[in-house]
Amino acid sequence: MSKKKIENASKLQIIPMGGLEQIGMNITAFRYEDSIIVVDCGLSFPDDDMLGIDLVIPDITYLQENIDKVKGFVITHGHEDHIGALPYVLHELNVPIYATRLTMGIIEHKLEEHGLLKKTRRKVVKFGQSINLGQFRVEFIRTNHSIVDAAALAIYSPAGTVVHTGDFKVDYTPVFGDPIDLQRFAEIGKKGVLALMCDSTNAERPGFTASEKTVGRALDSLFEEHENSRIIVATFASNVDRVQQIINTAHKCGRKVVVEGRSMVSIIDIAQKLECIKIPENTLIDIDQLKNYPENKTVIITTGSQGESMAALSRMASNQHRKITIGKGDTVIFSSHPIPGNEKAVTNIINELQMKGADVIFQDVHVSGHACQEDIKLIYTLVKPKYAIPVHGEYRHLIAQSNIAKDLGIPKENVFILTSGDVLELDENSAKVKGKVPVGAILVDGLGVGDVGNVVLRDRQHLAEDGIVIVVFGIDQESGQLTSGPSIVSRGFVYVRESDKLIDDATDLVYDELISALDKGIYDWNKLKNIVKDVLSDYIWKKTKRRPMIMPIIMSTND
Amino acid sequence: MSKKKIENASKLQIIPMGGLEQIGMNITAFRYEDSIIVVDCGLSFPDDDMLGIDLVIPDITYLQENIDKVKGFVITHGHEDHIGALPYVLHELNVPIYATRLTMGIIEHKLEEHGLLKKTRRKVVKFGQSINLGQFRVEFIRTNHSIVDAAALAIYSPAGTVVHTGDFKVDYTPVFGDPIDLQRFAEIGKKGVLALMCDSTNAERPGFTASEKTVGRALDSLFEEHENSRIIVATFASNVDRVQQIINTAHKCGRKVVVEGRSMVSIIDIAQKLECIKIPENTLIDIDQLKNYPENKTVIITTGSQGESMAALSRMASNQHRKITIGKGDTVIFSSHPIPGNEKAVTNIINELQMKGADVIFQDVHVSGHACQEDIKLIYTLVKPKYAIPVHGEYRHLIAQSNIAKDLGIPKENVFILTSGDVLELDENSAKVKGKVPVGAILVDGLGVGDVGNVVLRDRQHLAEDGIVIVVFGIDQESGQLTSGPSIVSRGFVYVRESDKLIDDATDLVYDELISALDKGIYDWNKLKNIVKDVLSDYIWKKTKRRPMIMPIIMSTND
Structure with missing residues (x-):
């Protein structure tokens, strides 16, 4: 696209730079005149091929080329698919980061590991608070999600307001903090919203997403049922509320708790410092203390609920964990659901766990962190956007949300399923994709x-x-004779x-071919290599x- | 184990040679004195690693070593995980095959491809019919499954009767043929059954498995809803009943049908010859005739419902199909459920299909071919076995079925979760695993x-x-000097x-290391290779x- 169009002065540009063709790698630029802000900066995990x-990170050429305009990163929550590329991108692009408390805690831990903490400007933002970034003002709105301190964003620009939900669910009875700030969504909606960018992950699922608290009740009854077992609960490292609930149930049963798995230990540590998790005194013990308690008075909370081969649970299952061996009398609870793939x-x-004699429970001890269809309808109805731009999800999920938006009365031409790199220009009068910026997966x-x-x-x-x-x-370079091999x-x-x-x-076949080629006066190395490749690959x-890879290597003996 | 124990004269031996640690590769030997029969001979598909x-086939060393005793293969149904290894195994072991009509049709097609048809003895068995195989008599009992002509087996031996369900479901209203012969299960049960070997695939699922006919009703209403679209239905190549129902619905709507995908074409062809499918006249058309009909008067039935990259649907989705292009106005129905993985x-x-503009339907147009918990309870209650030996499934499924068996009152010590290679010796008085035969995945x-x-x-x-x-x-072998490279x-x-x-x-680093090693008088090629490996892998x-694979190659210039 021409420079002129990108520089269009009176419209807002929304430029998703990832996250629309895959789960993960969420990053979206918003531009108004000379101000650019970037929402999230996530990684994605590699495809099977x-x-x-x-890991995979977004191409940020567009931001590098406009570095003078970039005001900062605004981060919705602390999951890898929203923050994971930050350390790589900040190497190239030293701009400030804005995020809520726990989100920033997790980011800071990452930056420290990459030696970037000192040189990165950071600001913790409270819910309800706004920050000014060039021509933009960004307000953080409380939501609920499978990680504490998740935020939606109201992005105010002279061309209008965009509400970006981040990843969210509607939880009327969250474990930590308050329910999603539906009143604020309504208030902003009432004032007029240009576009809603809403989480599509569960847009194919009818109904409502259950409250995180329902998992606590499931845990209570499972712990009661297995009161004679040692209990091992596997869940997502970053789901602080889930860990909180496991600890609560353990505490009620008088069990001591071990947290196992590097990433979980580090996030729980951060959450404790920020008081996002409340651990009753004398409940957490070190793994080496396990032997001091009866097995049925202990709980191990662990990573590895996705079957990750290097995670703690997988090492326990395959007898490769240094301190914990699974056997009869163990109950293993998967408080999770397999991510597709x-x-x-x-x-x-x-x-593996069952073969070792463990009792394994893997159903109904998990709720999703994403809004289902009825929740999505609620947000649309509160925000009443002019334009709908489904985000977060694969194409099938974006399509599912666009169908919801249309059902709610948003005209077809006001629903945009964007592709990464699209430059959507919009204001009160019109919205249109105008060109492309370079994007890609690195x-x-x-x-x-x-x-x-x-x-x-x-x-x-x-x-x-x-x-x-x-x-x-x-x-031999001089004589052109075969001096060794093949x-x-x-x-x-x-x-x-x-x-x-x-x-x-x-070998005999290649030898004959080579001799015959050299006899014919073929000395060109590339030709000889191709002759060898052809004869060998046909034969094999x-x-x-x-069809193995065939690799001919010629050594010149006159080197 | 000692030869003596295997040869124990008065007991029945059940020897699963695959299929218990994985989905697929079902093969079980039954031995009584000098008679061995083998139930099924399946392959499994490779794991990700x-x-x-x-593909993967079972190790049949045990059968080869006892070739004089092997009376034949008795096959329950025509799925790859029950017949797929036959062509490989028959190369080594020329014994007769017994199967029902469609099952044999599919086997014969396979044998023909492998040039084995003429030299393999085969006998088609009818439901209710028995065959005598040495000391065994085997009766074929009608069941229902996601392929026509599936059979359970009653295996009569002097030590008692074993009922083997094969893969089955209970379908009171099957599309083709009669419902599962529950009366015969009851009759055999009444006479006394030593052991039941029952399909565990769905043993974790509560309730009943729905009838195949319910899919027909779902198809009817989907076709009605999408009367203006061309309709593409993806399903399993071997599910003849499903194809029958799609054709029935298409015919009702006056649509012409194309069958696409090599494996489906060949199975439908076999089914037609054996009259297991009834295709109304003038309904099937050739793919080249599609252009002669309005799009909404056509249906394409295709393979590829599992996302197989080489299957017809995948080629259509990625624009690589020579004759069919997907676009707006197409409705694609997945009449299937993804197999785990x-x-x-x-x-x-x-x-991909949605990006091309197609309407994609992937929910509620499929039923399972395997019995759920209540169906399994029904079979146990009709057969009333002394011993329960769950089969067909991963360990988790075998455990789930063993829990059902115990709930139904079978004593814990009479429930056997076997491992491939186990020799289970049993009669009316006792049952015990006595040793092992060699097994493995080839x-x-x-x-x-x-x-x-x-x-x-x-x-x-x-x-x-x-x-x-x-x-x-x-x-140089003589001087020990570096003559070329590295x-x-x-x-x-x-x-x-x-x-x-x-x-x-x-390269510089390796050169220096080599020179220094040679200077020190190290001429041993293996030592030199290890030196190069170490220095290079550390450096990289x-x-x-x-950690790439490092491969040093030394050329002797004195060859």
Whole structure:
């Protein structure tokens, strides 16, 4: 798009830079004239075909190119898909961060790990409070979610007001703090809202999302039912309210509690410091103290509810945990639901735990942190936006929310399902996608950010599928004669002893081809490599119906 | 175990050789004195960590060692996890096959593809009919399942009767044929049953499994609702009843039907020949005729309901299907439920289809083919076995069924959760696991059966994670001097242009180490390789936090 259009002076621009094609990597820029603010800065986890990749972060070229205009990051809550890319992005873009208390606590822990804490400006914002960022004013509105201190945002600009819900649910009886500030949604709505950007995660689910408190009641009766067992509860590390409720139930039963798993220990630590969790005295014990109590007077709260292979629960299930062994007399409760894609990993752990003799409970000890259809209708009805822009979710979820918006009477042409990079220009009179900014997914592998691209991934997939066959041979640069080899080695292709004859025959074949090519006067190394590749890959396909990567290496003996 | 125990003369032995630790690979041997019969011979699909593997078949060493005793394979139904390993196993073990009509039709198609049809003895068995196999008599009992012609087996031996349900559901109103023969279950039960081996797949689910006919009603109303759309229905290739119902609904609406997807076309073809499906005249059309009809007068029934990347639906969704393009005005119905592990693949296709503008329906157009808890209780109550041996399912499902059996009053010590390879010896007086036979999972990759083992898989995983770095150098065997290299190439590690300096520095480092080692008189090739591996892997880890496979290759220039 032309510079001119982006710079359009009197309209608001909404520019999602991720999060619309996938779960995760939420980041959206809002621009009005020379002011840009950015809502959230999340990572996403690699797809199955991104072999070896640790995490994925958004491309922020657009922000870098407009660095002078960027006023700061406004963060809705402390989940990885909303804050996880901050340390990487702040390396490139040193702008201030605004967030509520617990959210900021979690961000600060991250920044510290990356050595960025000192050089990053930060401001903790209270619910109801507004901050001025250039031409924008941003108000933080209390919501409920599966993490404490989640906020919706009212983004005021001269072109109108946008309400962004963040990830949210409507919980009339939350465990910590107050219910979502529905009155404030109504008040802002009454004054007129240009656009609502609403969480779509559960937009396919009818009805209402149950209160977090219902899980507490389920835990109470499960603890009663299993009063003779040691109890292990697996849940999400960041769900402080859930941990609070497990601790409450444990305390009522006179059980001591161990918190296990690095990420959970660190978040509970932060939450305790910020008084977002209240742990009764003498309830938490160290893992080494477990042996001092009868087993049925202890509870272990642990990470690993998604079947993550390195998490504490998985190590317990496979006998690789240094301190905790699962056996008969243990009750393991999954206070969670598998995130799509994790079903098989979770089921594997359930099997493993049961094989060890544990009683495993995995149904009805969890509620979602996202609004279902009726909750979404409530927010729309309070906010009464002119435009609807469904966010947070895969395309199917955005579609589901757009259907809700239309059912509620928002005209079809005022509902926008955006694509990352779209520049939506809007004001009271019109809204239209006007061009694109560059966006993309940057792969992080170890210390490398962006150095693994499609070529490397394709090679990894190829290697994963059928392995590699390497052919080395030496050629004398002067005489053009074969001076050594060819010798063939393979990895991930076929077990050596099984394939002696295959490799021997292939070596003979390559030798003959090379001699014949050199006799014909073919000395070009690339040509020789291709000849070797072709003959070898044909031969291997014929013999095995496999297509390993073939890699000819020529050593010049005149180096 | 000692030979003597296996040969125990007066007891029945039940030897599951697969299917108890995973979904799939169902195969169970029954032995009485010198007679062995084998129930089912299935494959399983590779786990996520079995990179590049096409399918997995059972180890049949035990059967090979006792080939003189094996009377035949008795097959319950025509799903891959019950028949898929037959072509591989029959290569090693030429014994007859017994199955019902459609099951045999599907098996014969498979055998033909593998060139085994002529040399395999086969007998089609009718429901109610018995066959004599050595000391055994086996009766086929009609059941219902998500494939036509599924059978339970009553296995009569001098030590007593075993009822094996196969995969089953209780359907009072099946689409094709009669309901499950509950009277016969009762009759056999009345006479006294030693053991019941019952399908556990849905043993965690309360209630009853709905009739296949309910899907027909759902289809009727969906077709009515979308009368202006072209309709595409994705379902399981082998669910002939489902295809029948889709065709029935299409016919009622005056729509023409195309069947798409190789496996579905072939099964429908077999079913038609055997009159297991009734297709009204002039309803089926060829895919090329689609253009001759208004779009809303056509239906495409297709494979790919599990998100399989090579199936027809997936190719349509990604614009790679040669004849069918998805767009606005298409309604795509998933008449299926994702099998655990396929959730993400299915959701990706739903997104793709919606992005193309299709209306996608994926809820409530499917029923399970397996019995839920109340159905399982019904079978137990009719059969009244002395021993319960839950089968078909992961450990969690076997546990769930064993809990049902205990609730129904079967004493704990009479419920057996077996492990593959267990030899359960039983008669009226006792039942006990007495030893083990060799079992295992044999990996099939291309034409290779069993040549990819743990070493190769580990290498593939390593390659997939971080790629490979190859270091080649030449050493003169006489002088022990470095004659060429080292030169370093990589694949799947990092994109070359990004890593020029990294590779250059690493090359220098390896060169220095090699020279210094050779100077010290280290000529042993394995030692030199280890030196190179260590220095290079340390360096790469320090610089990138990655651990590619390091592969030093030494070329002797005196070859």
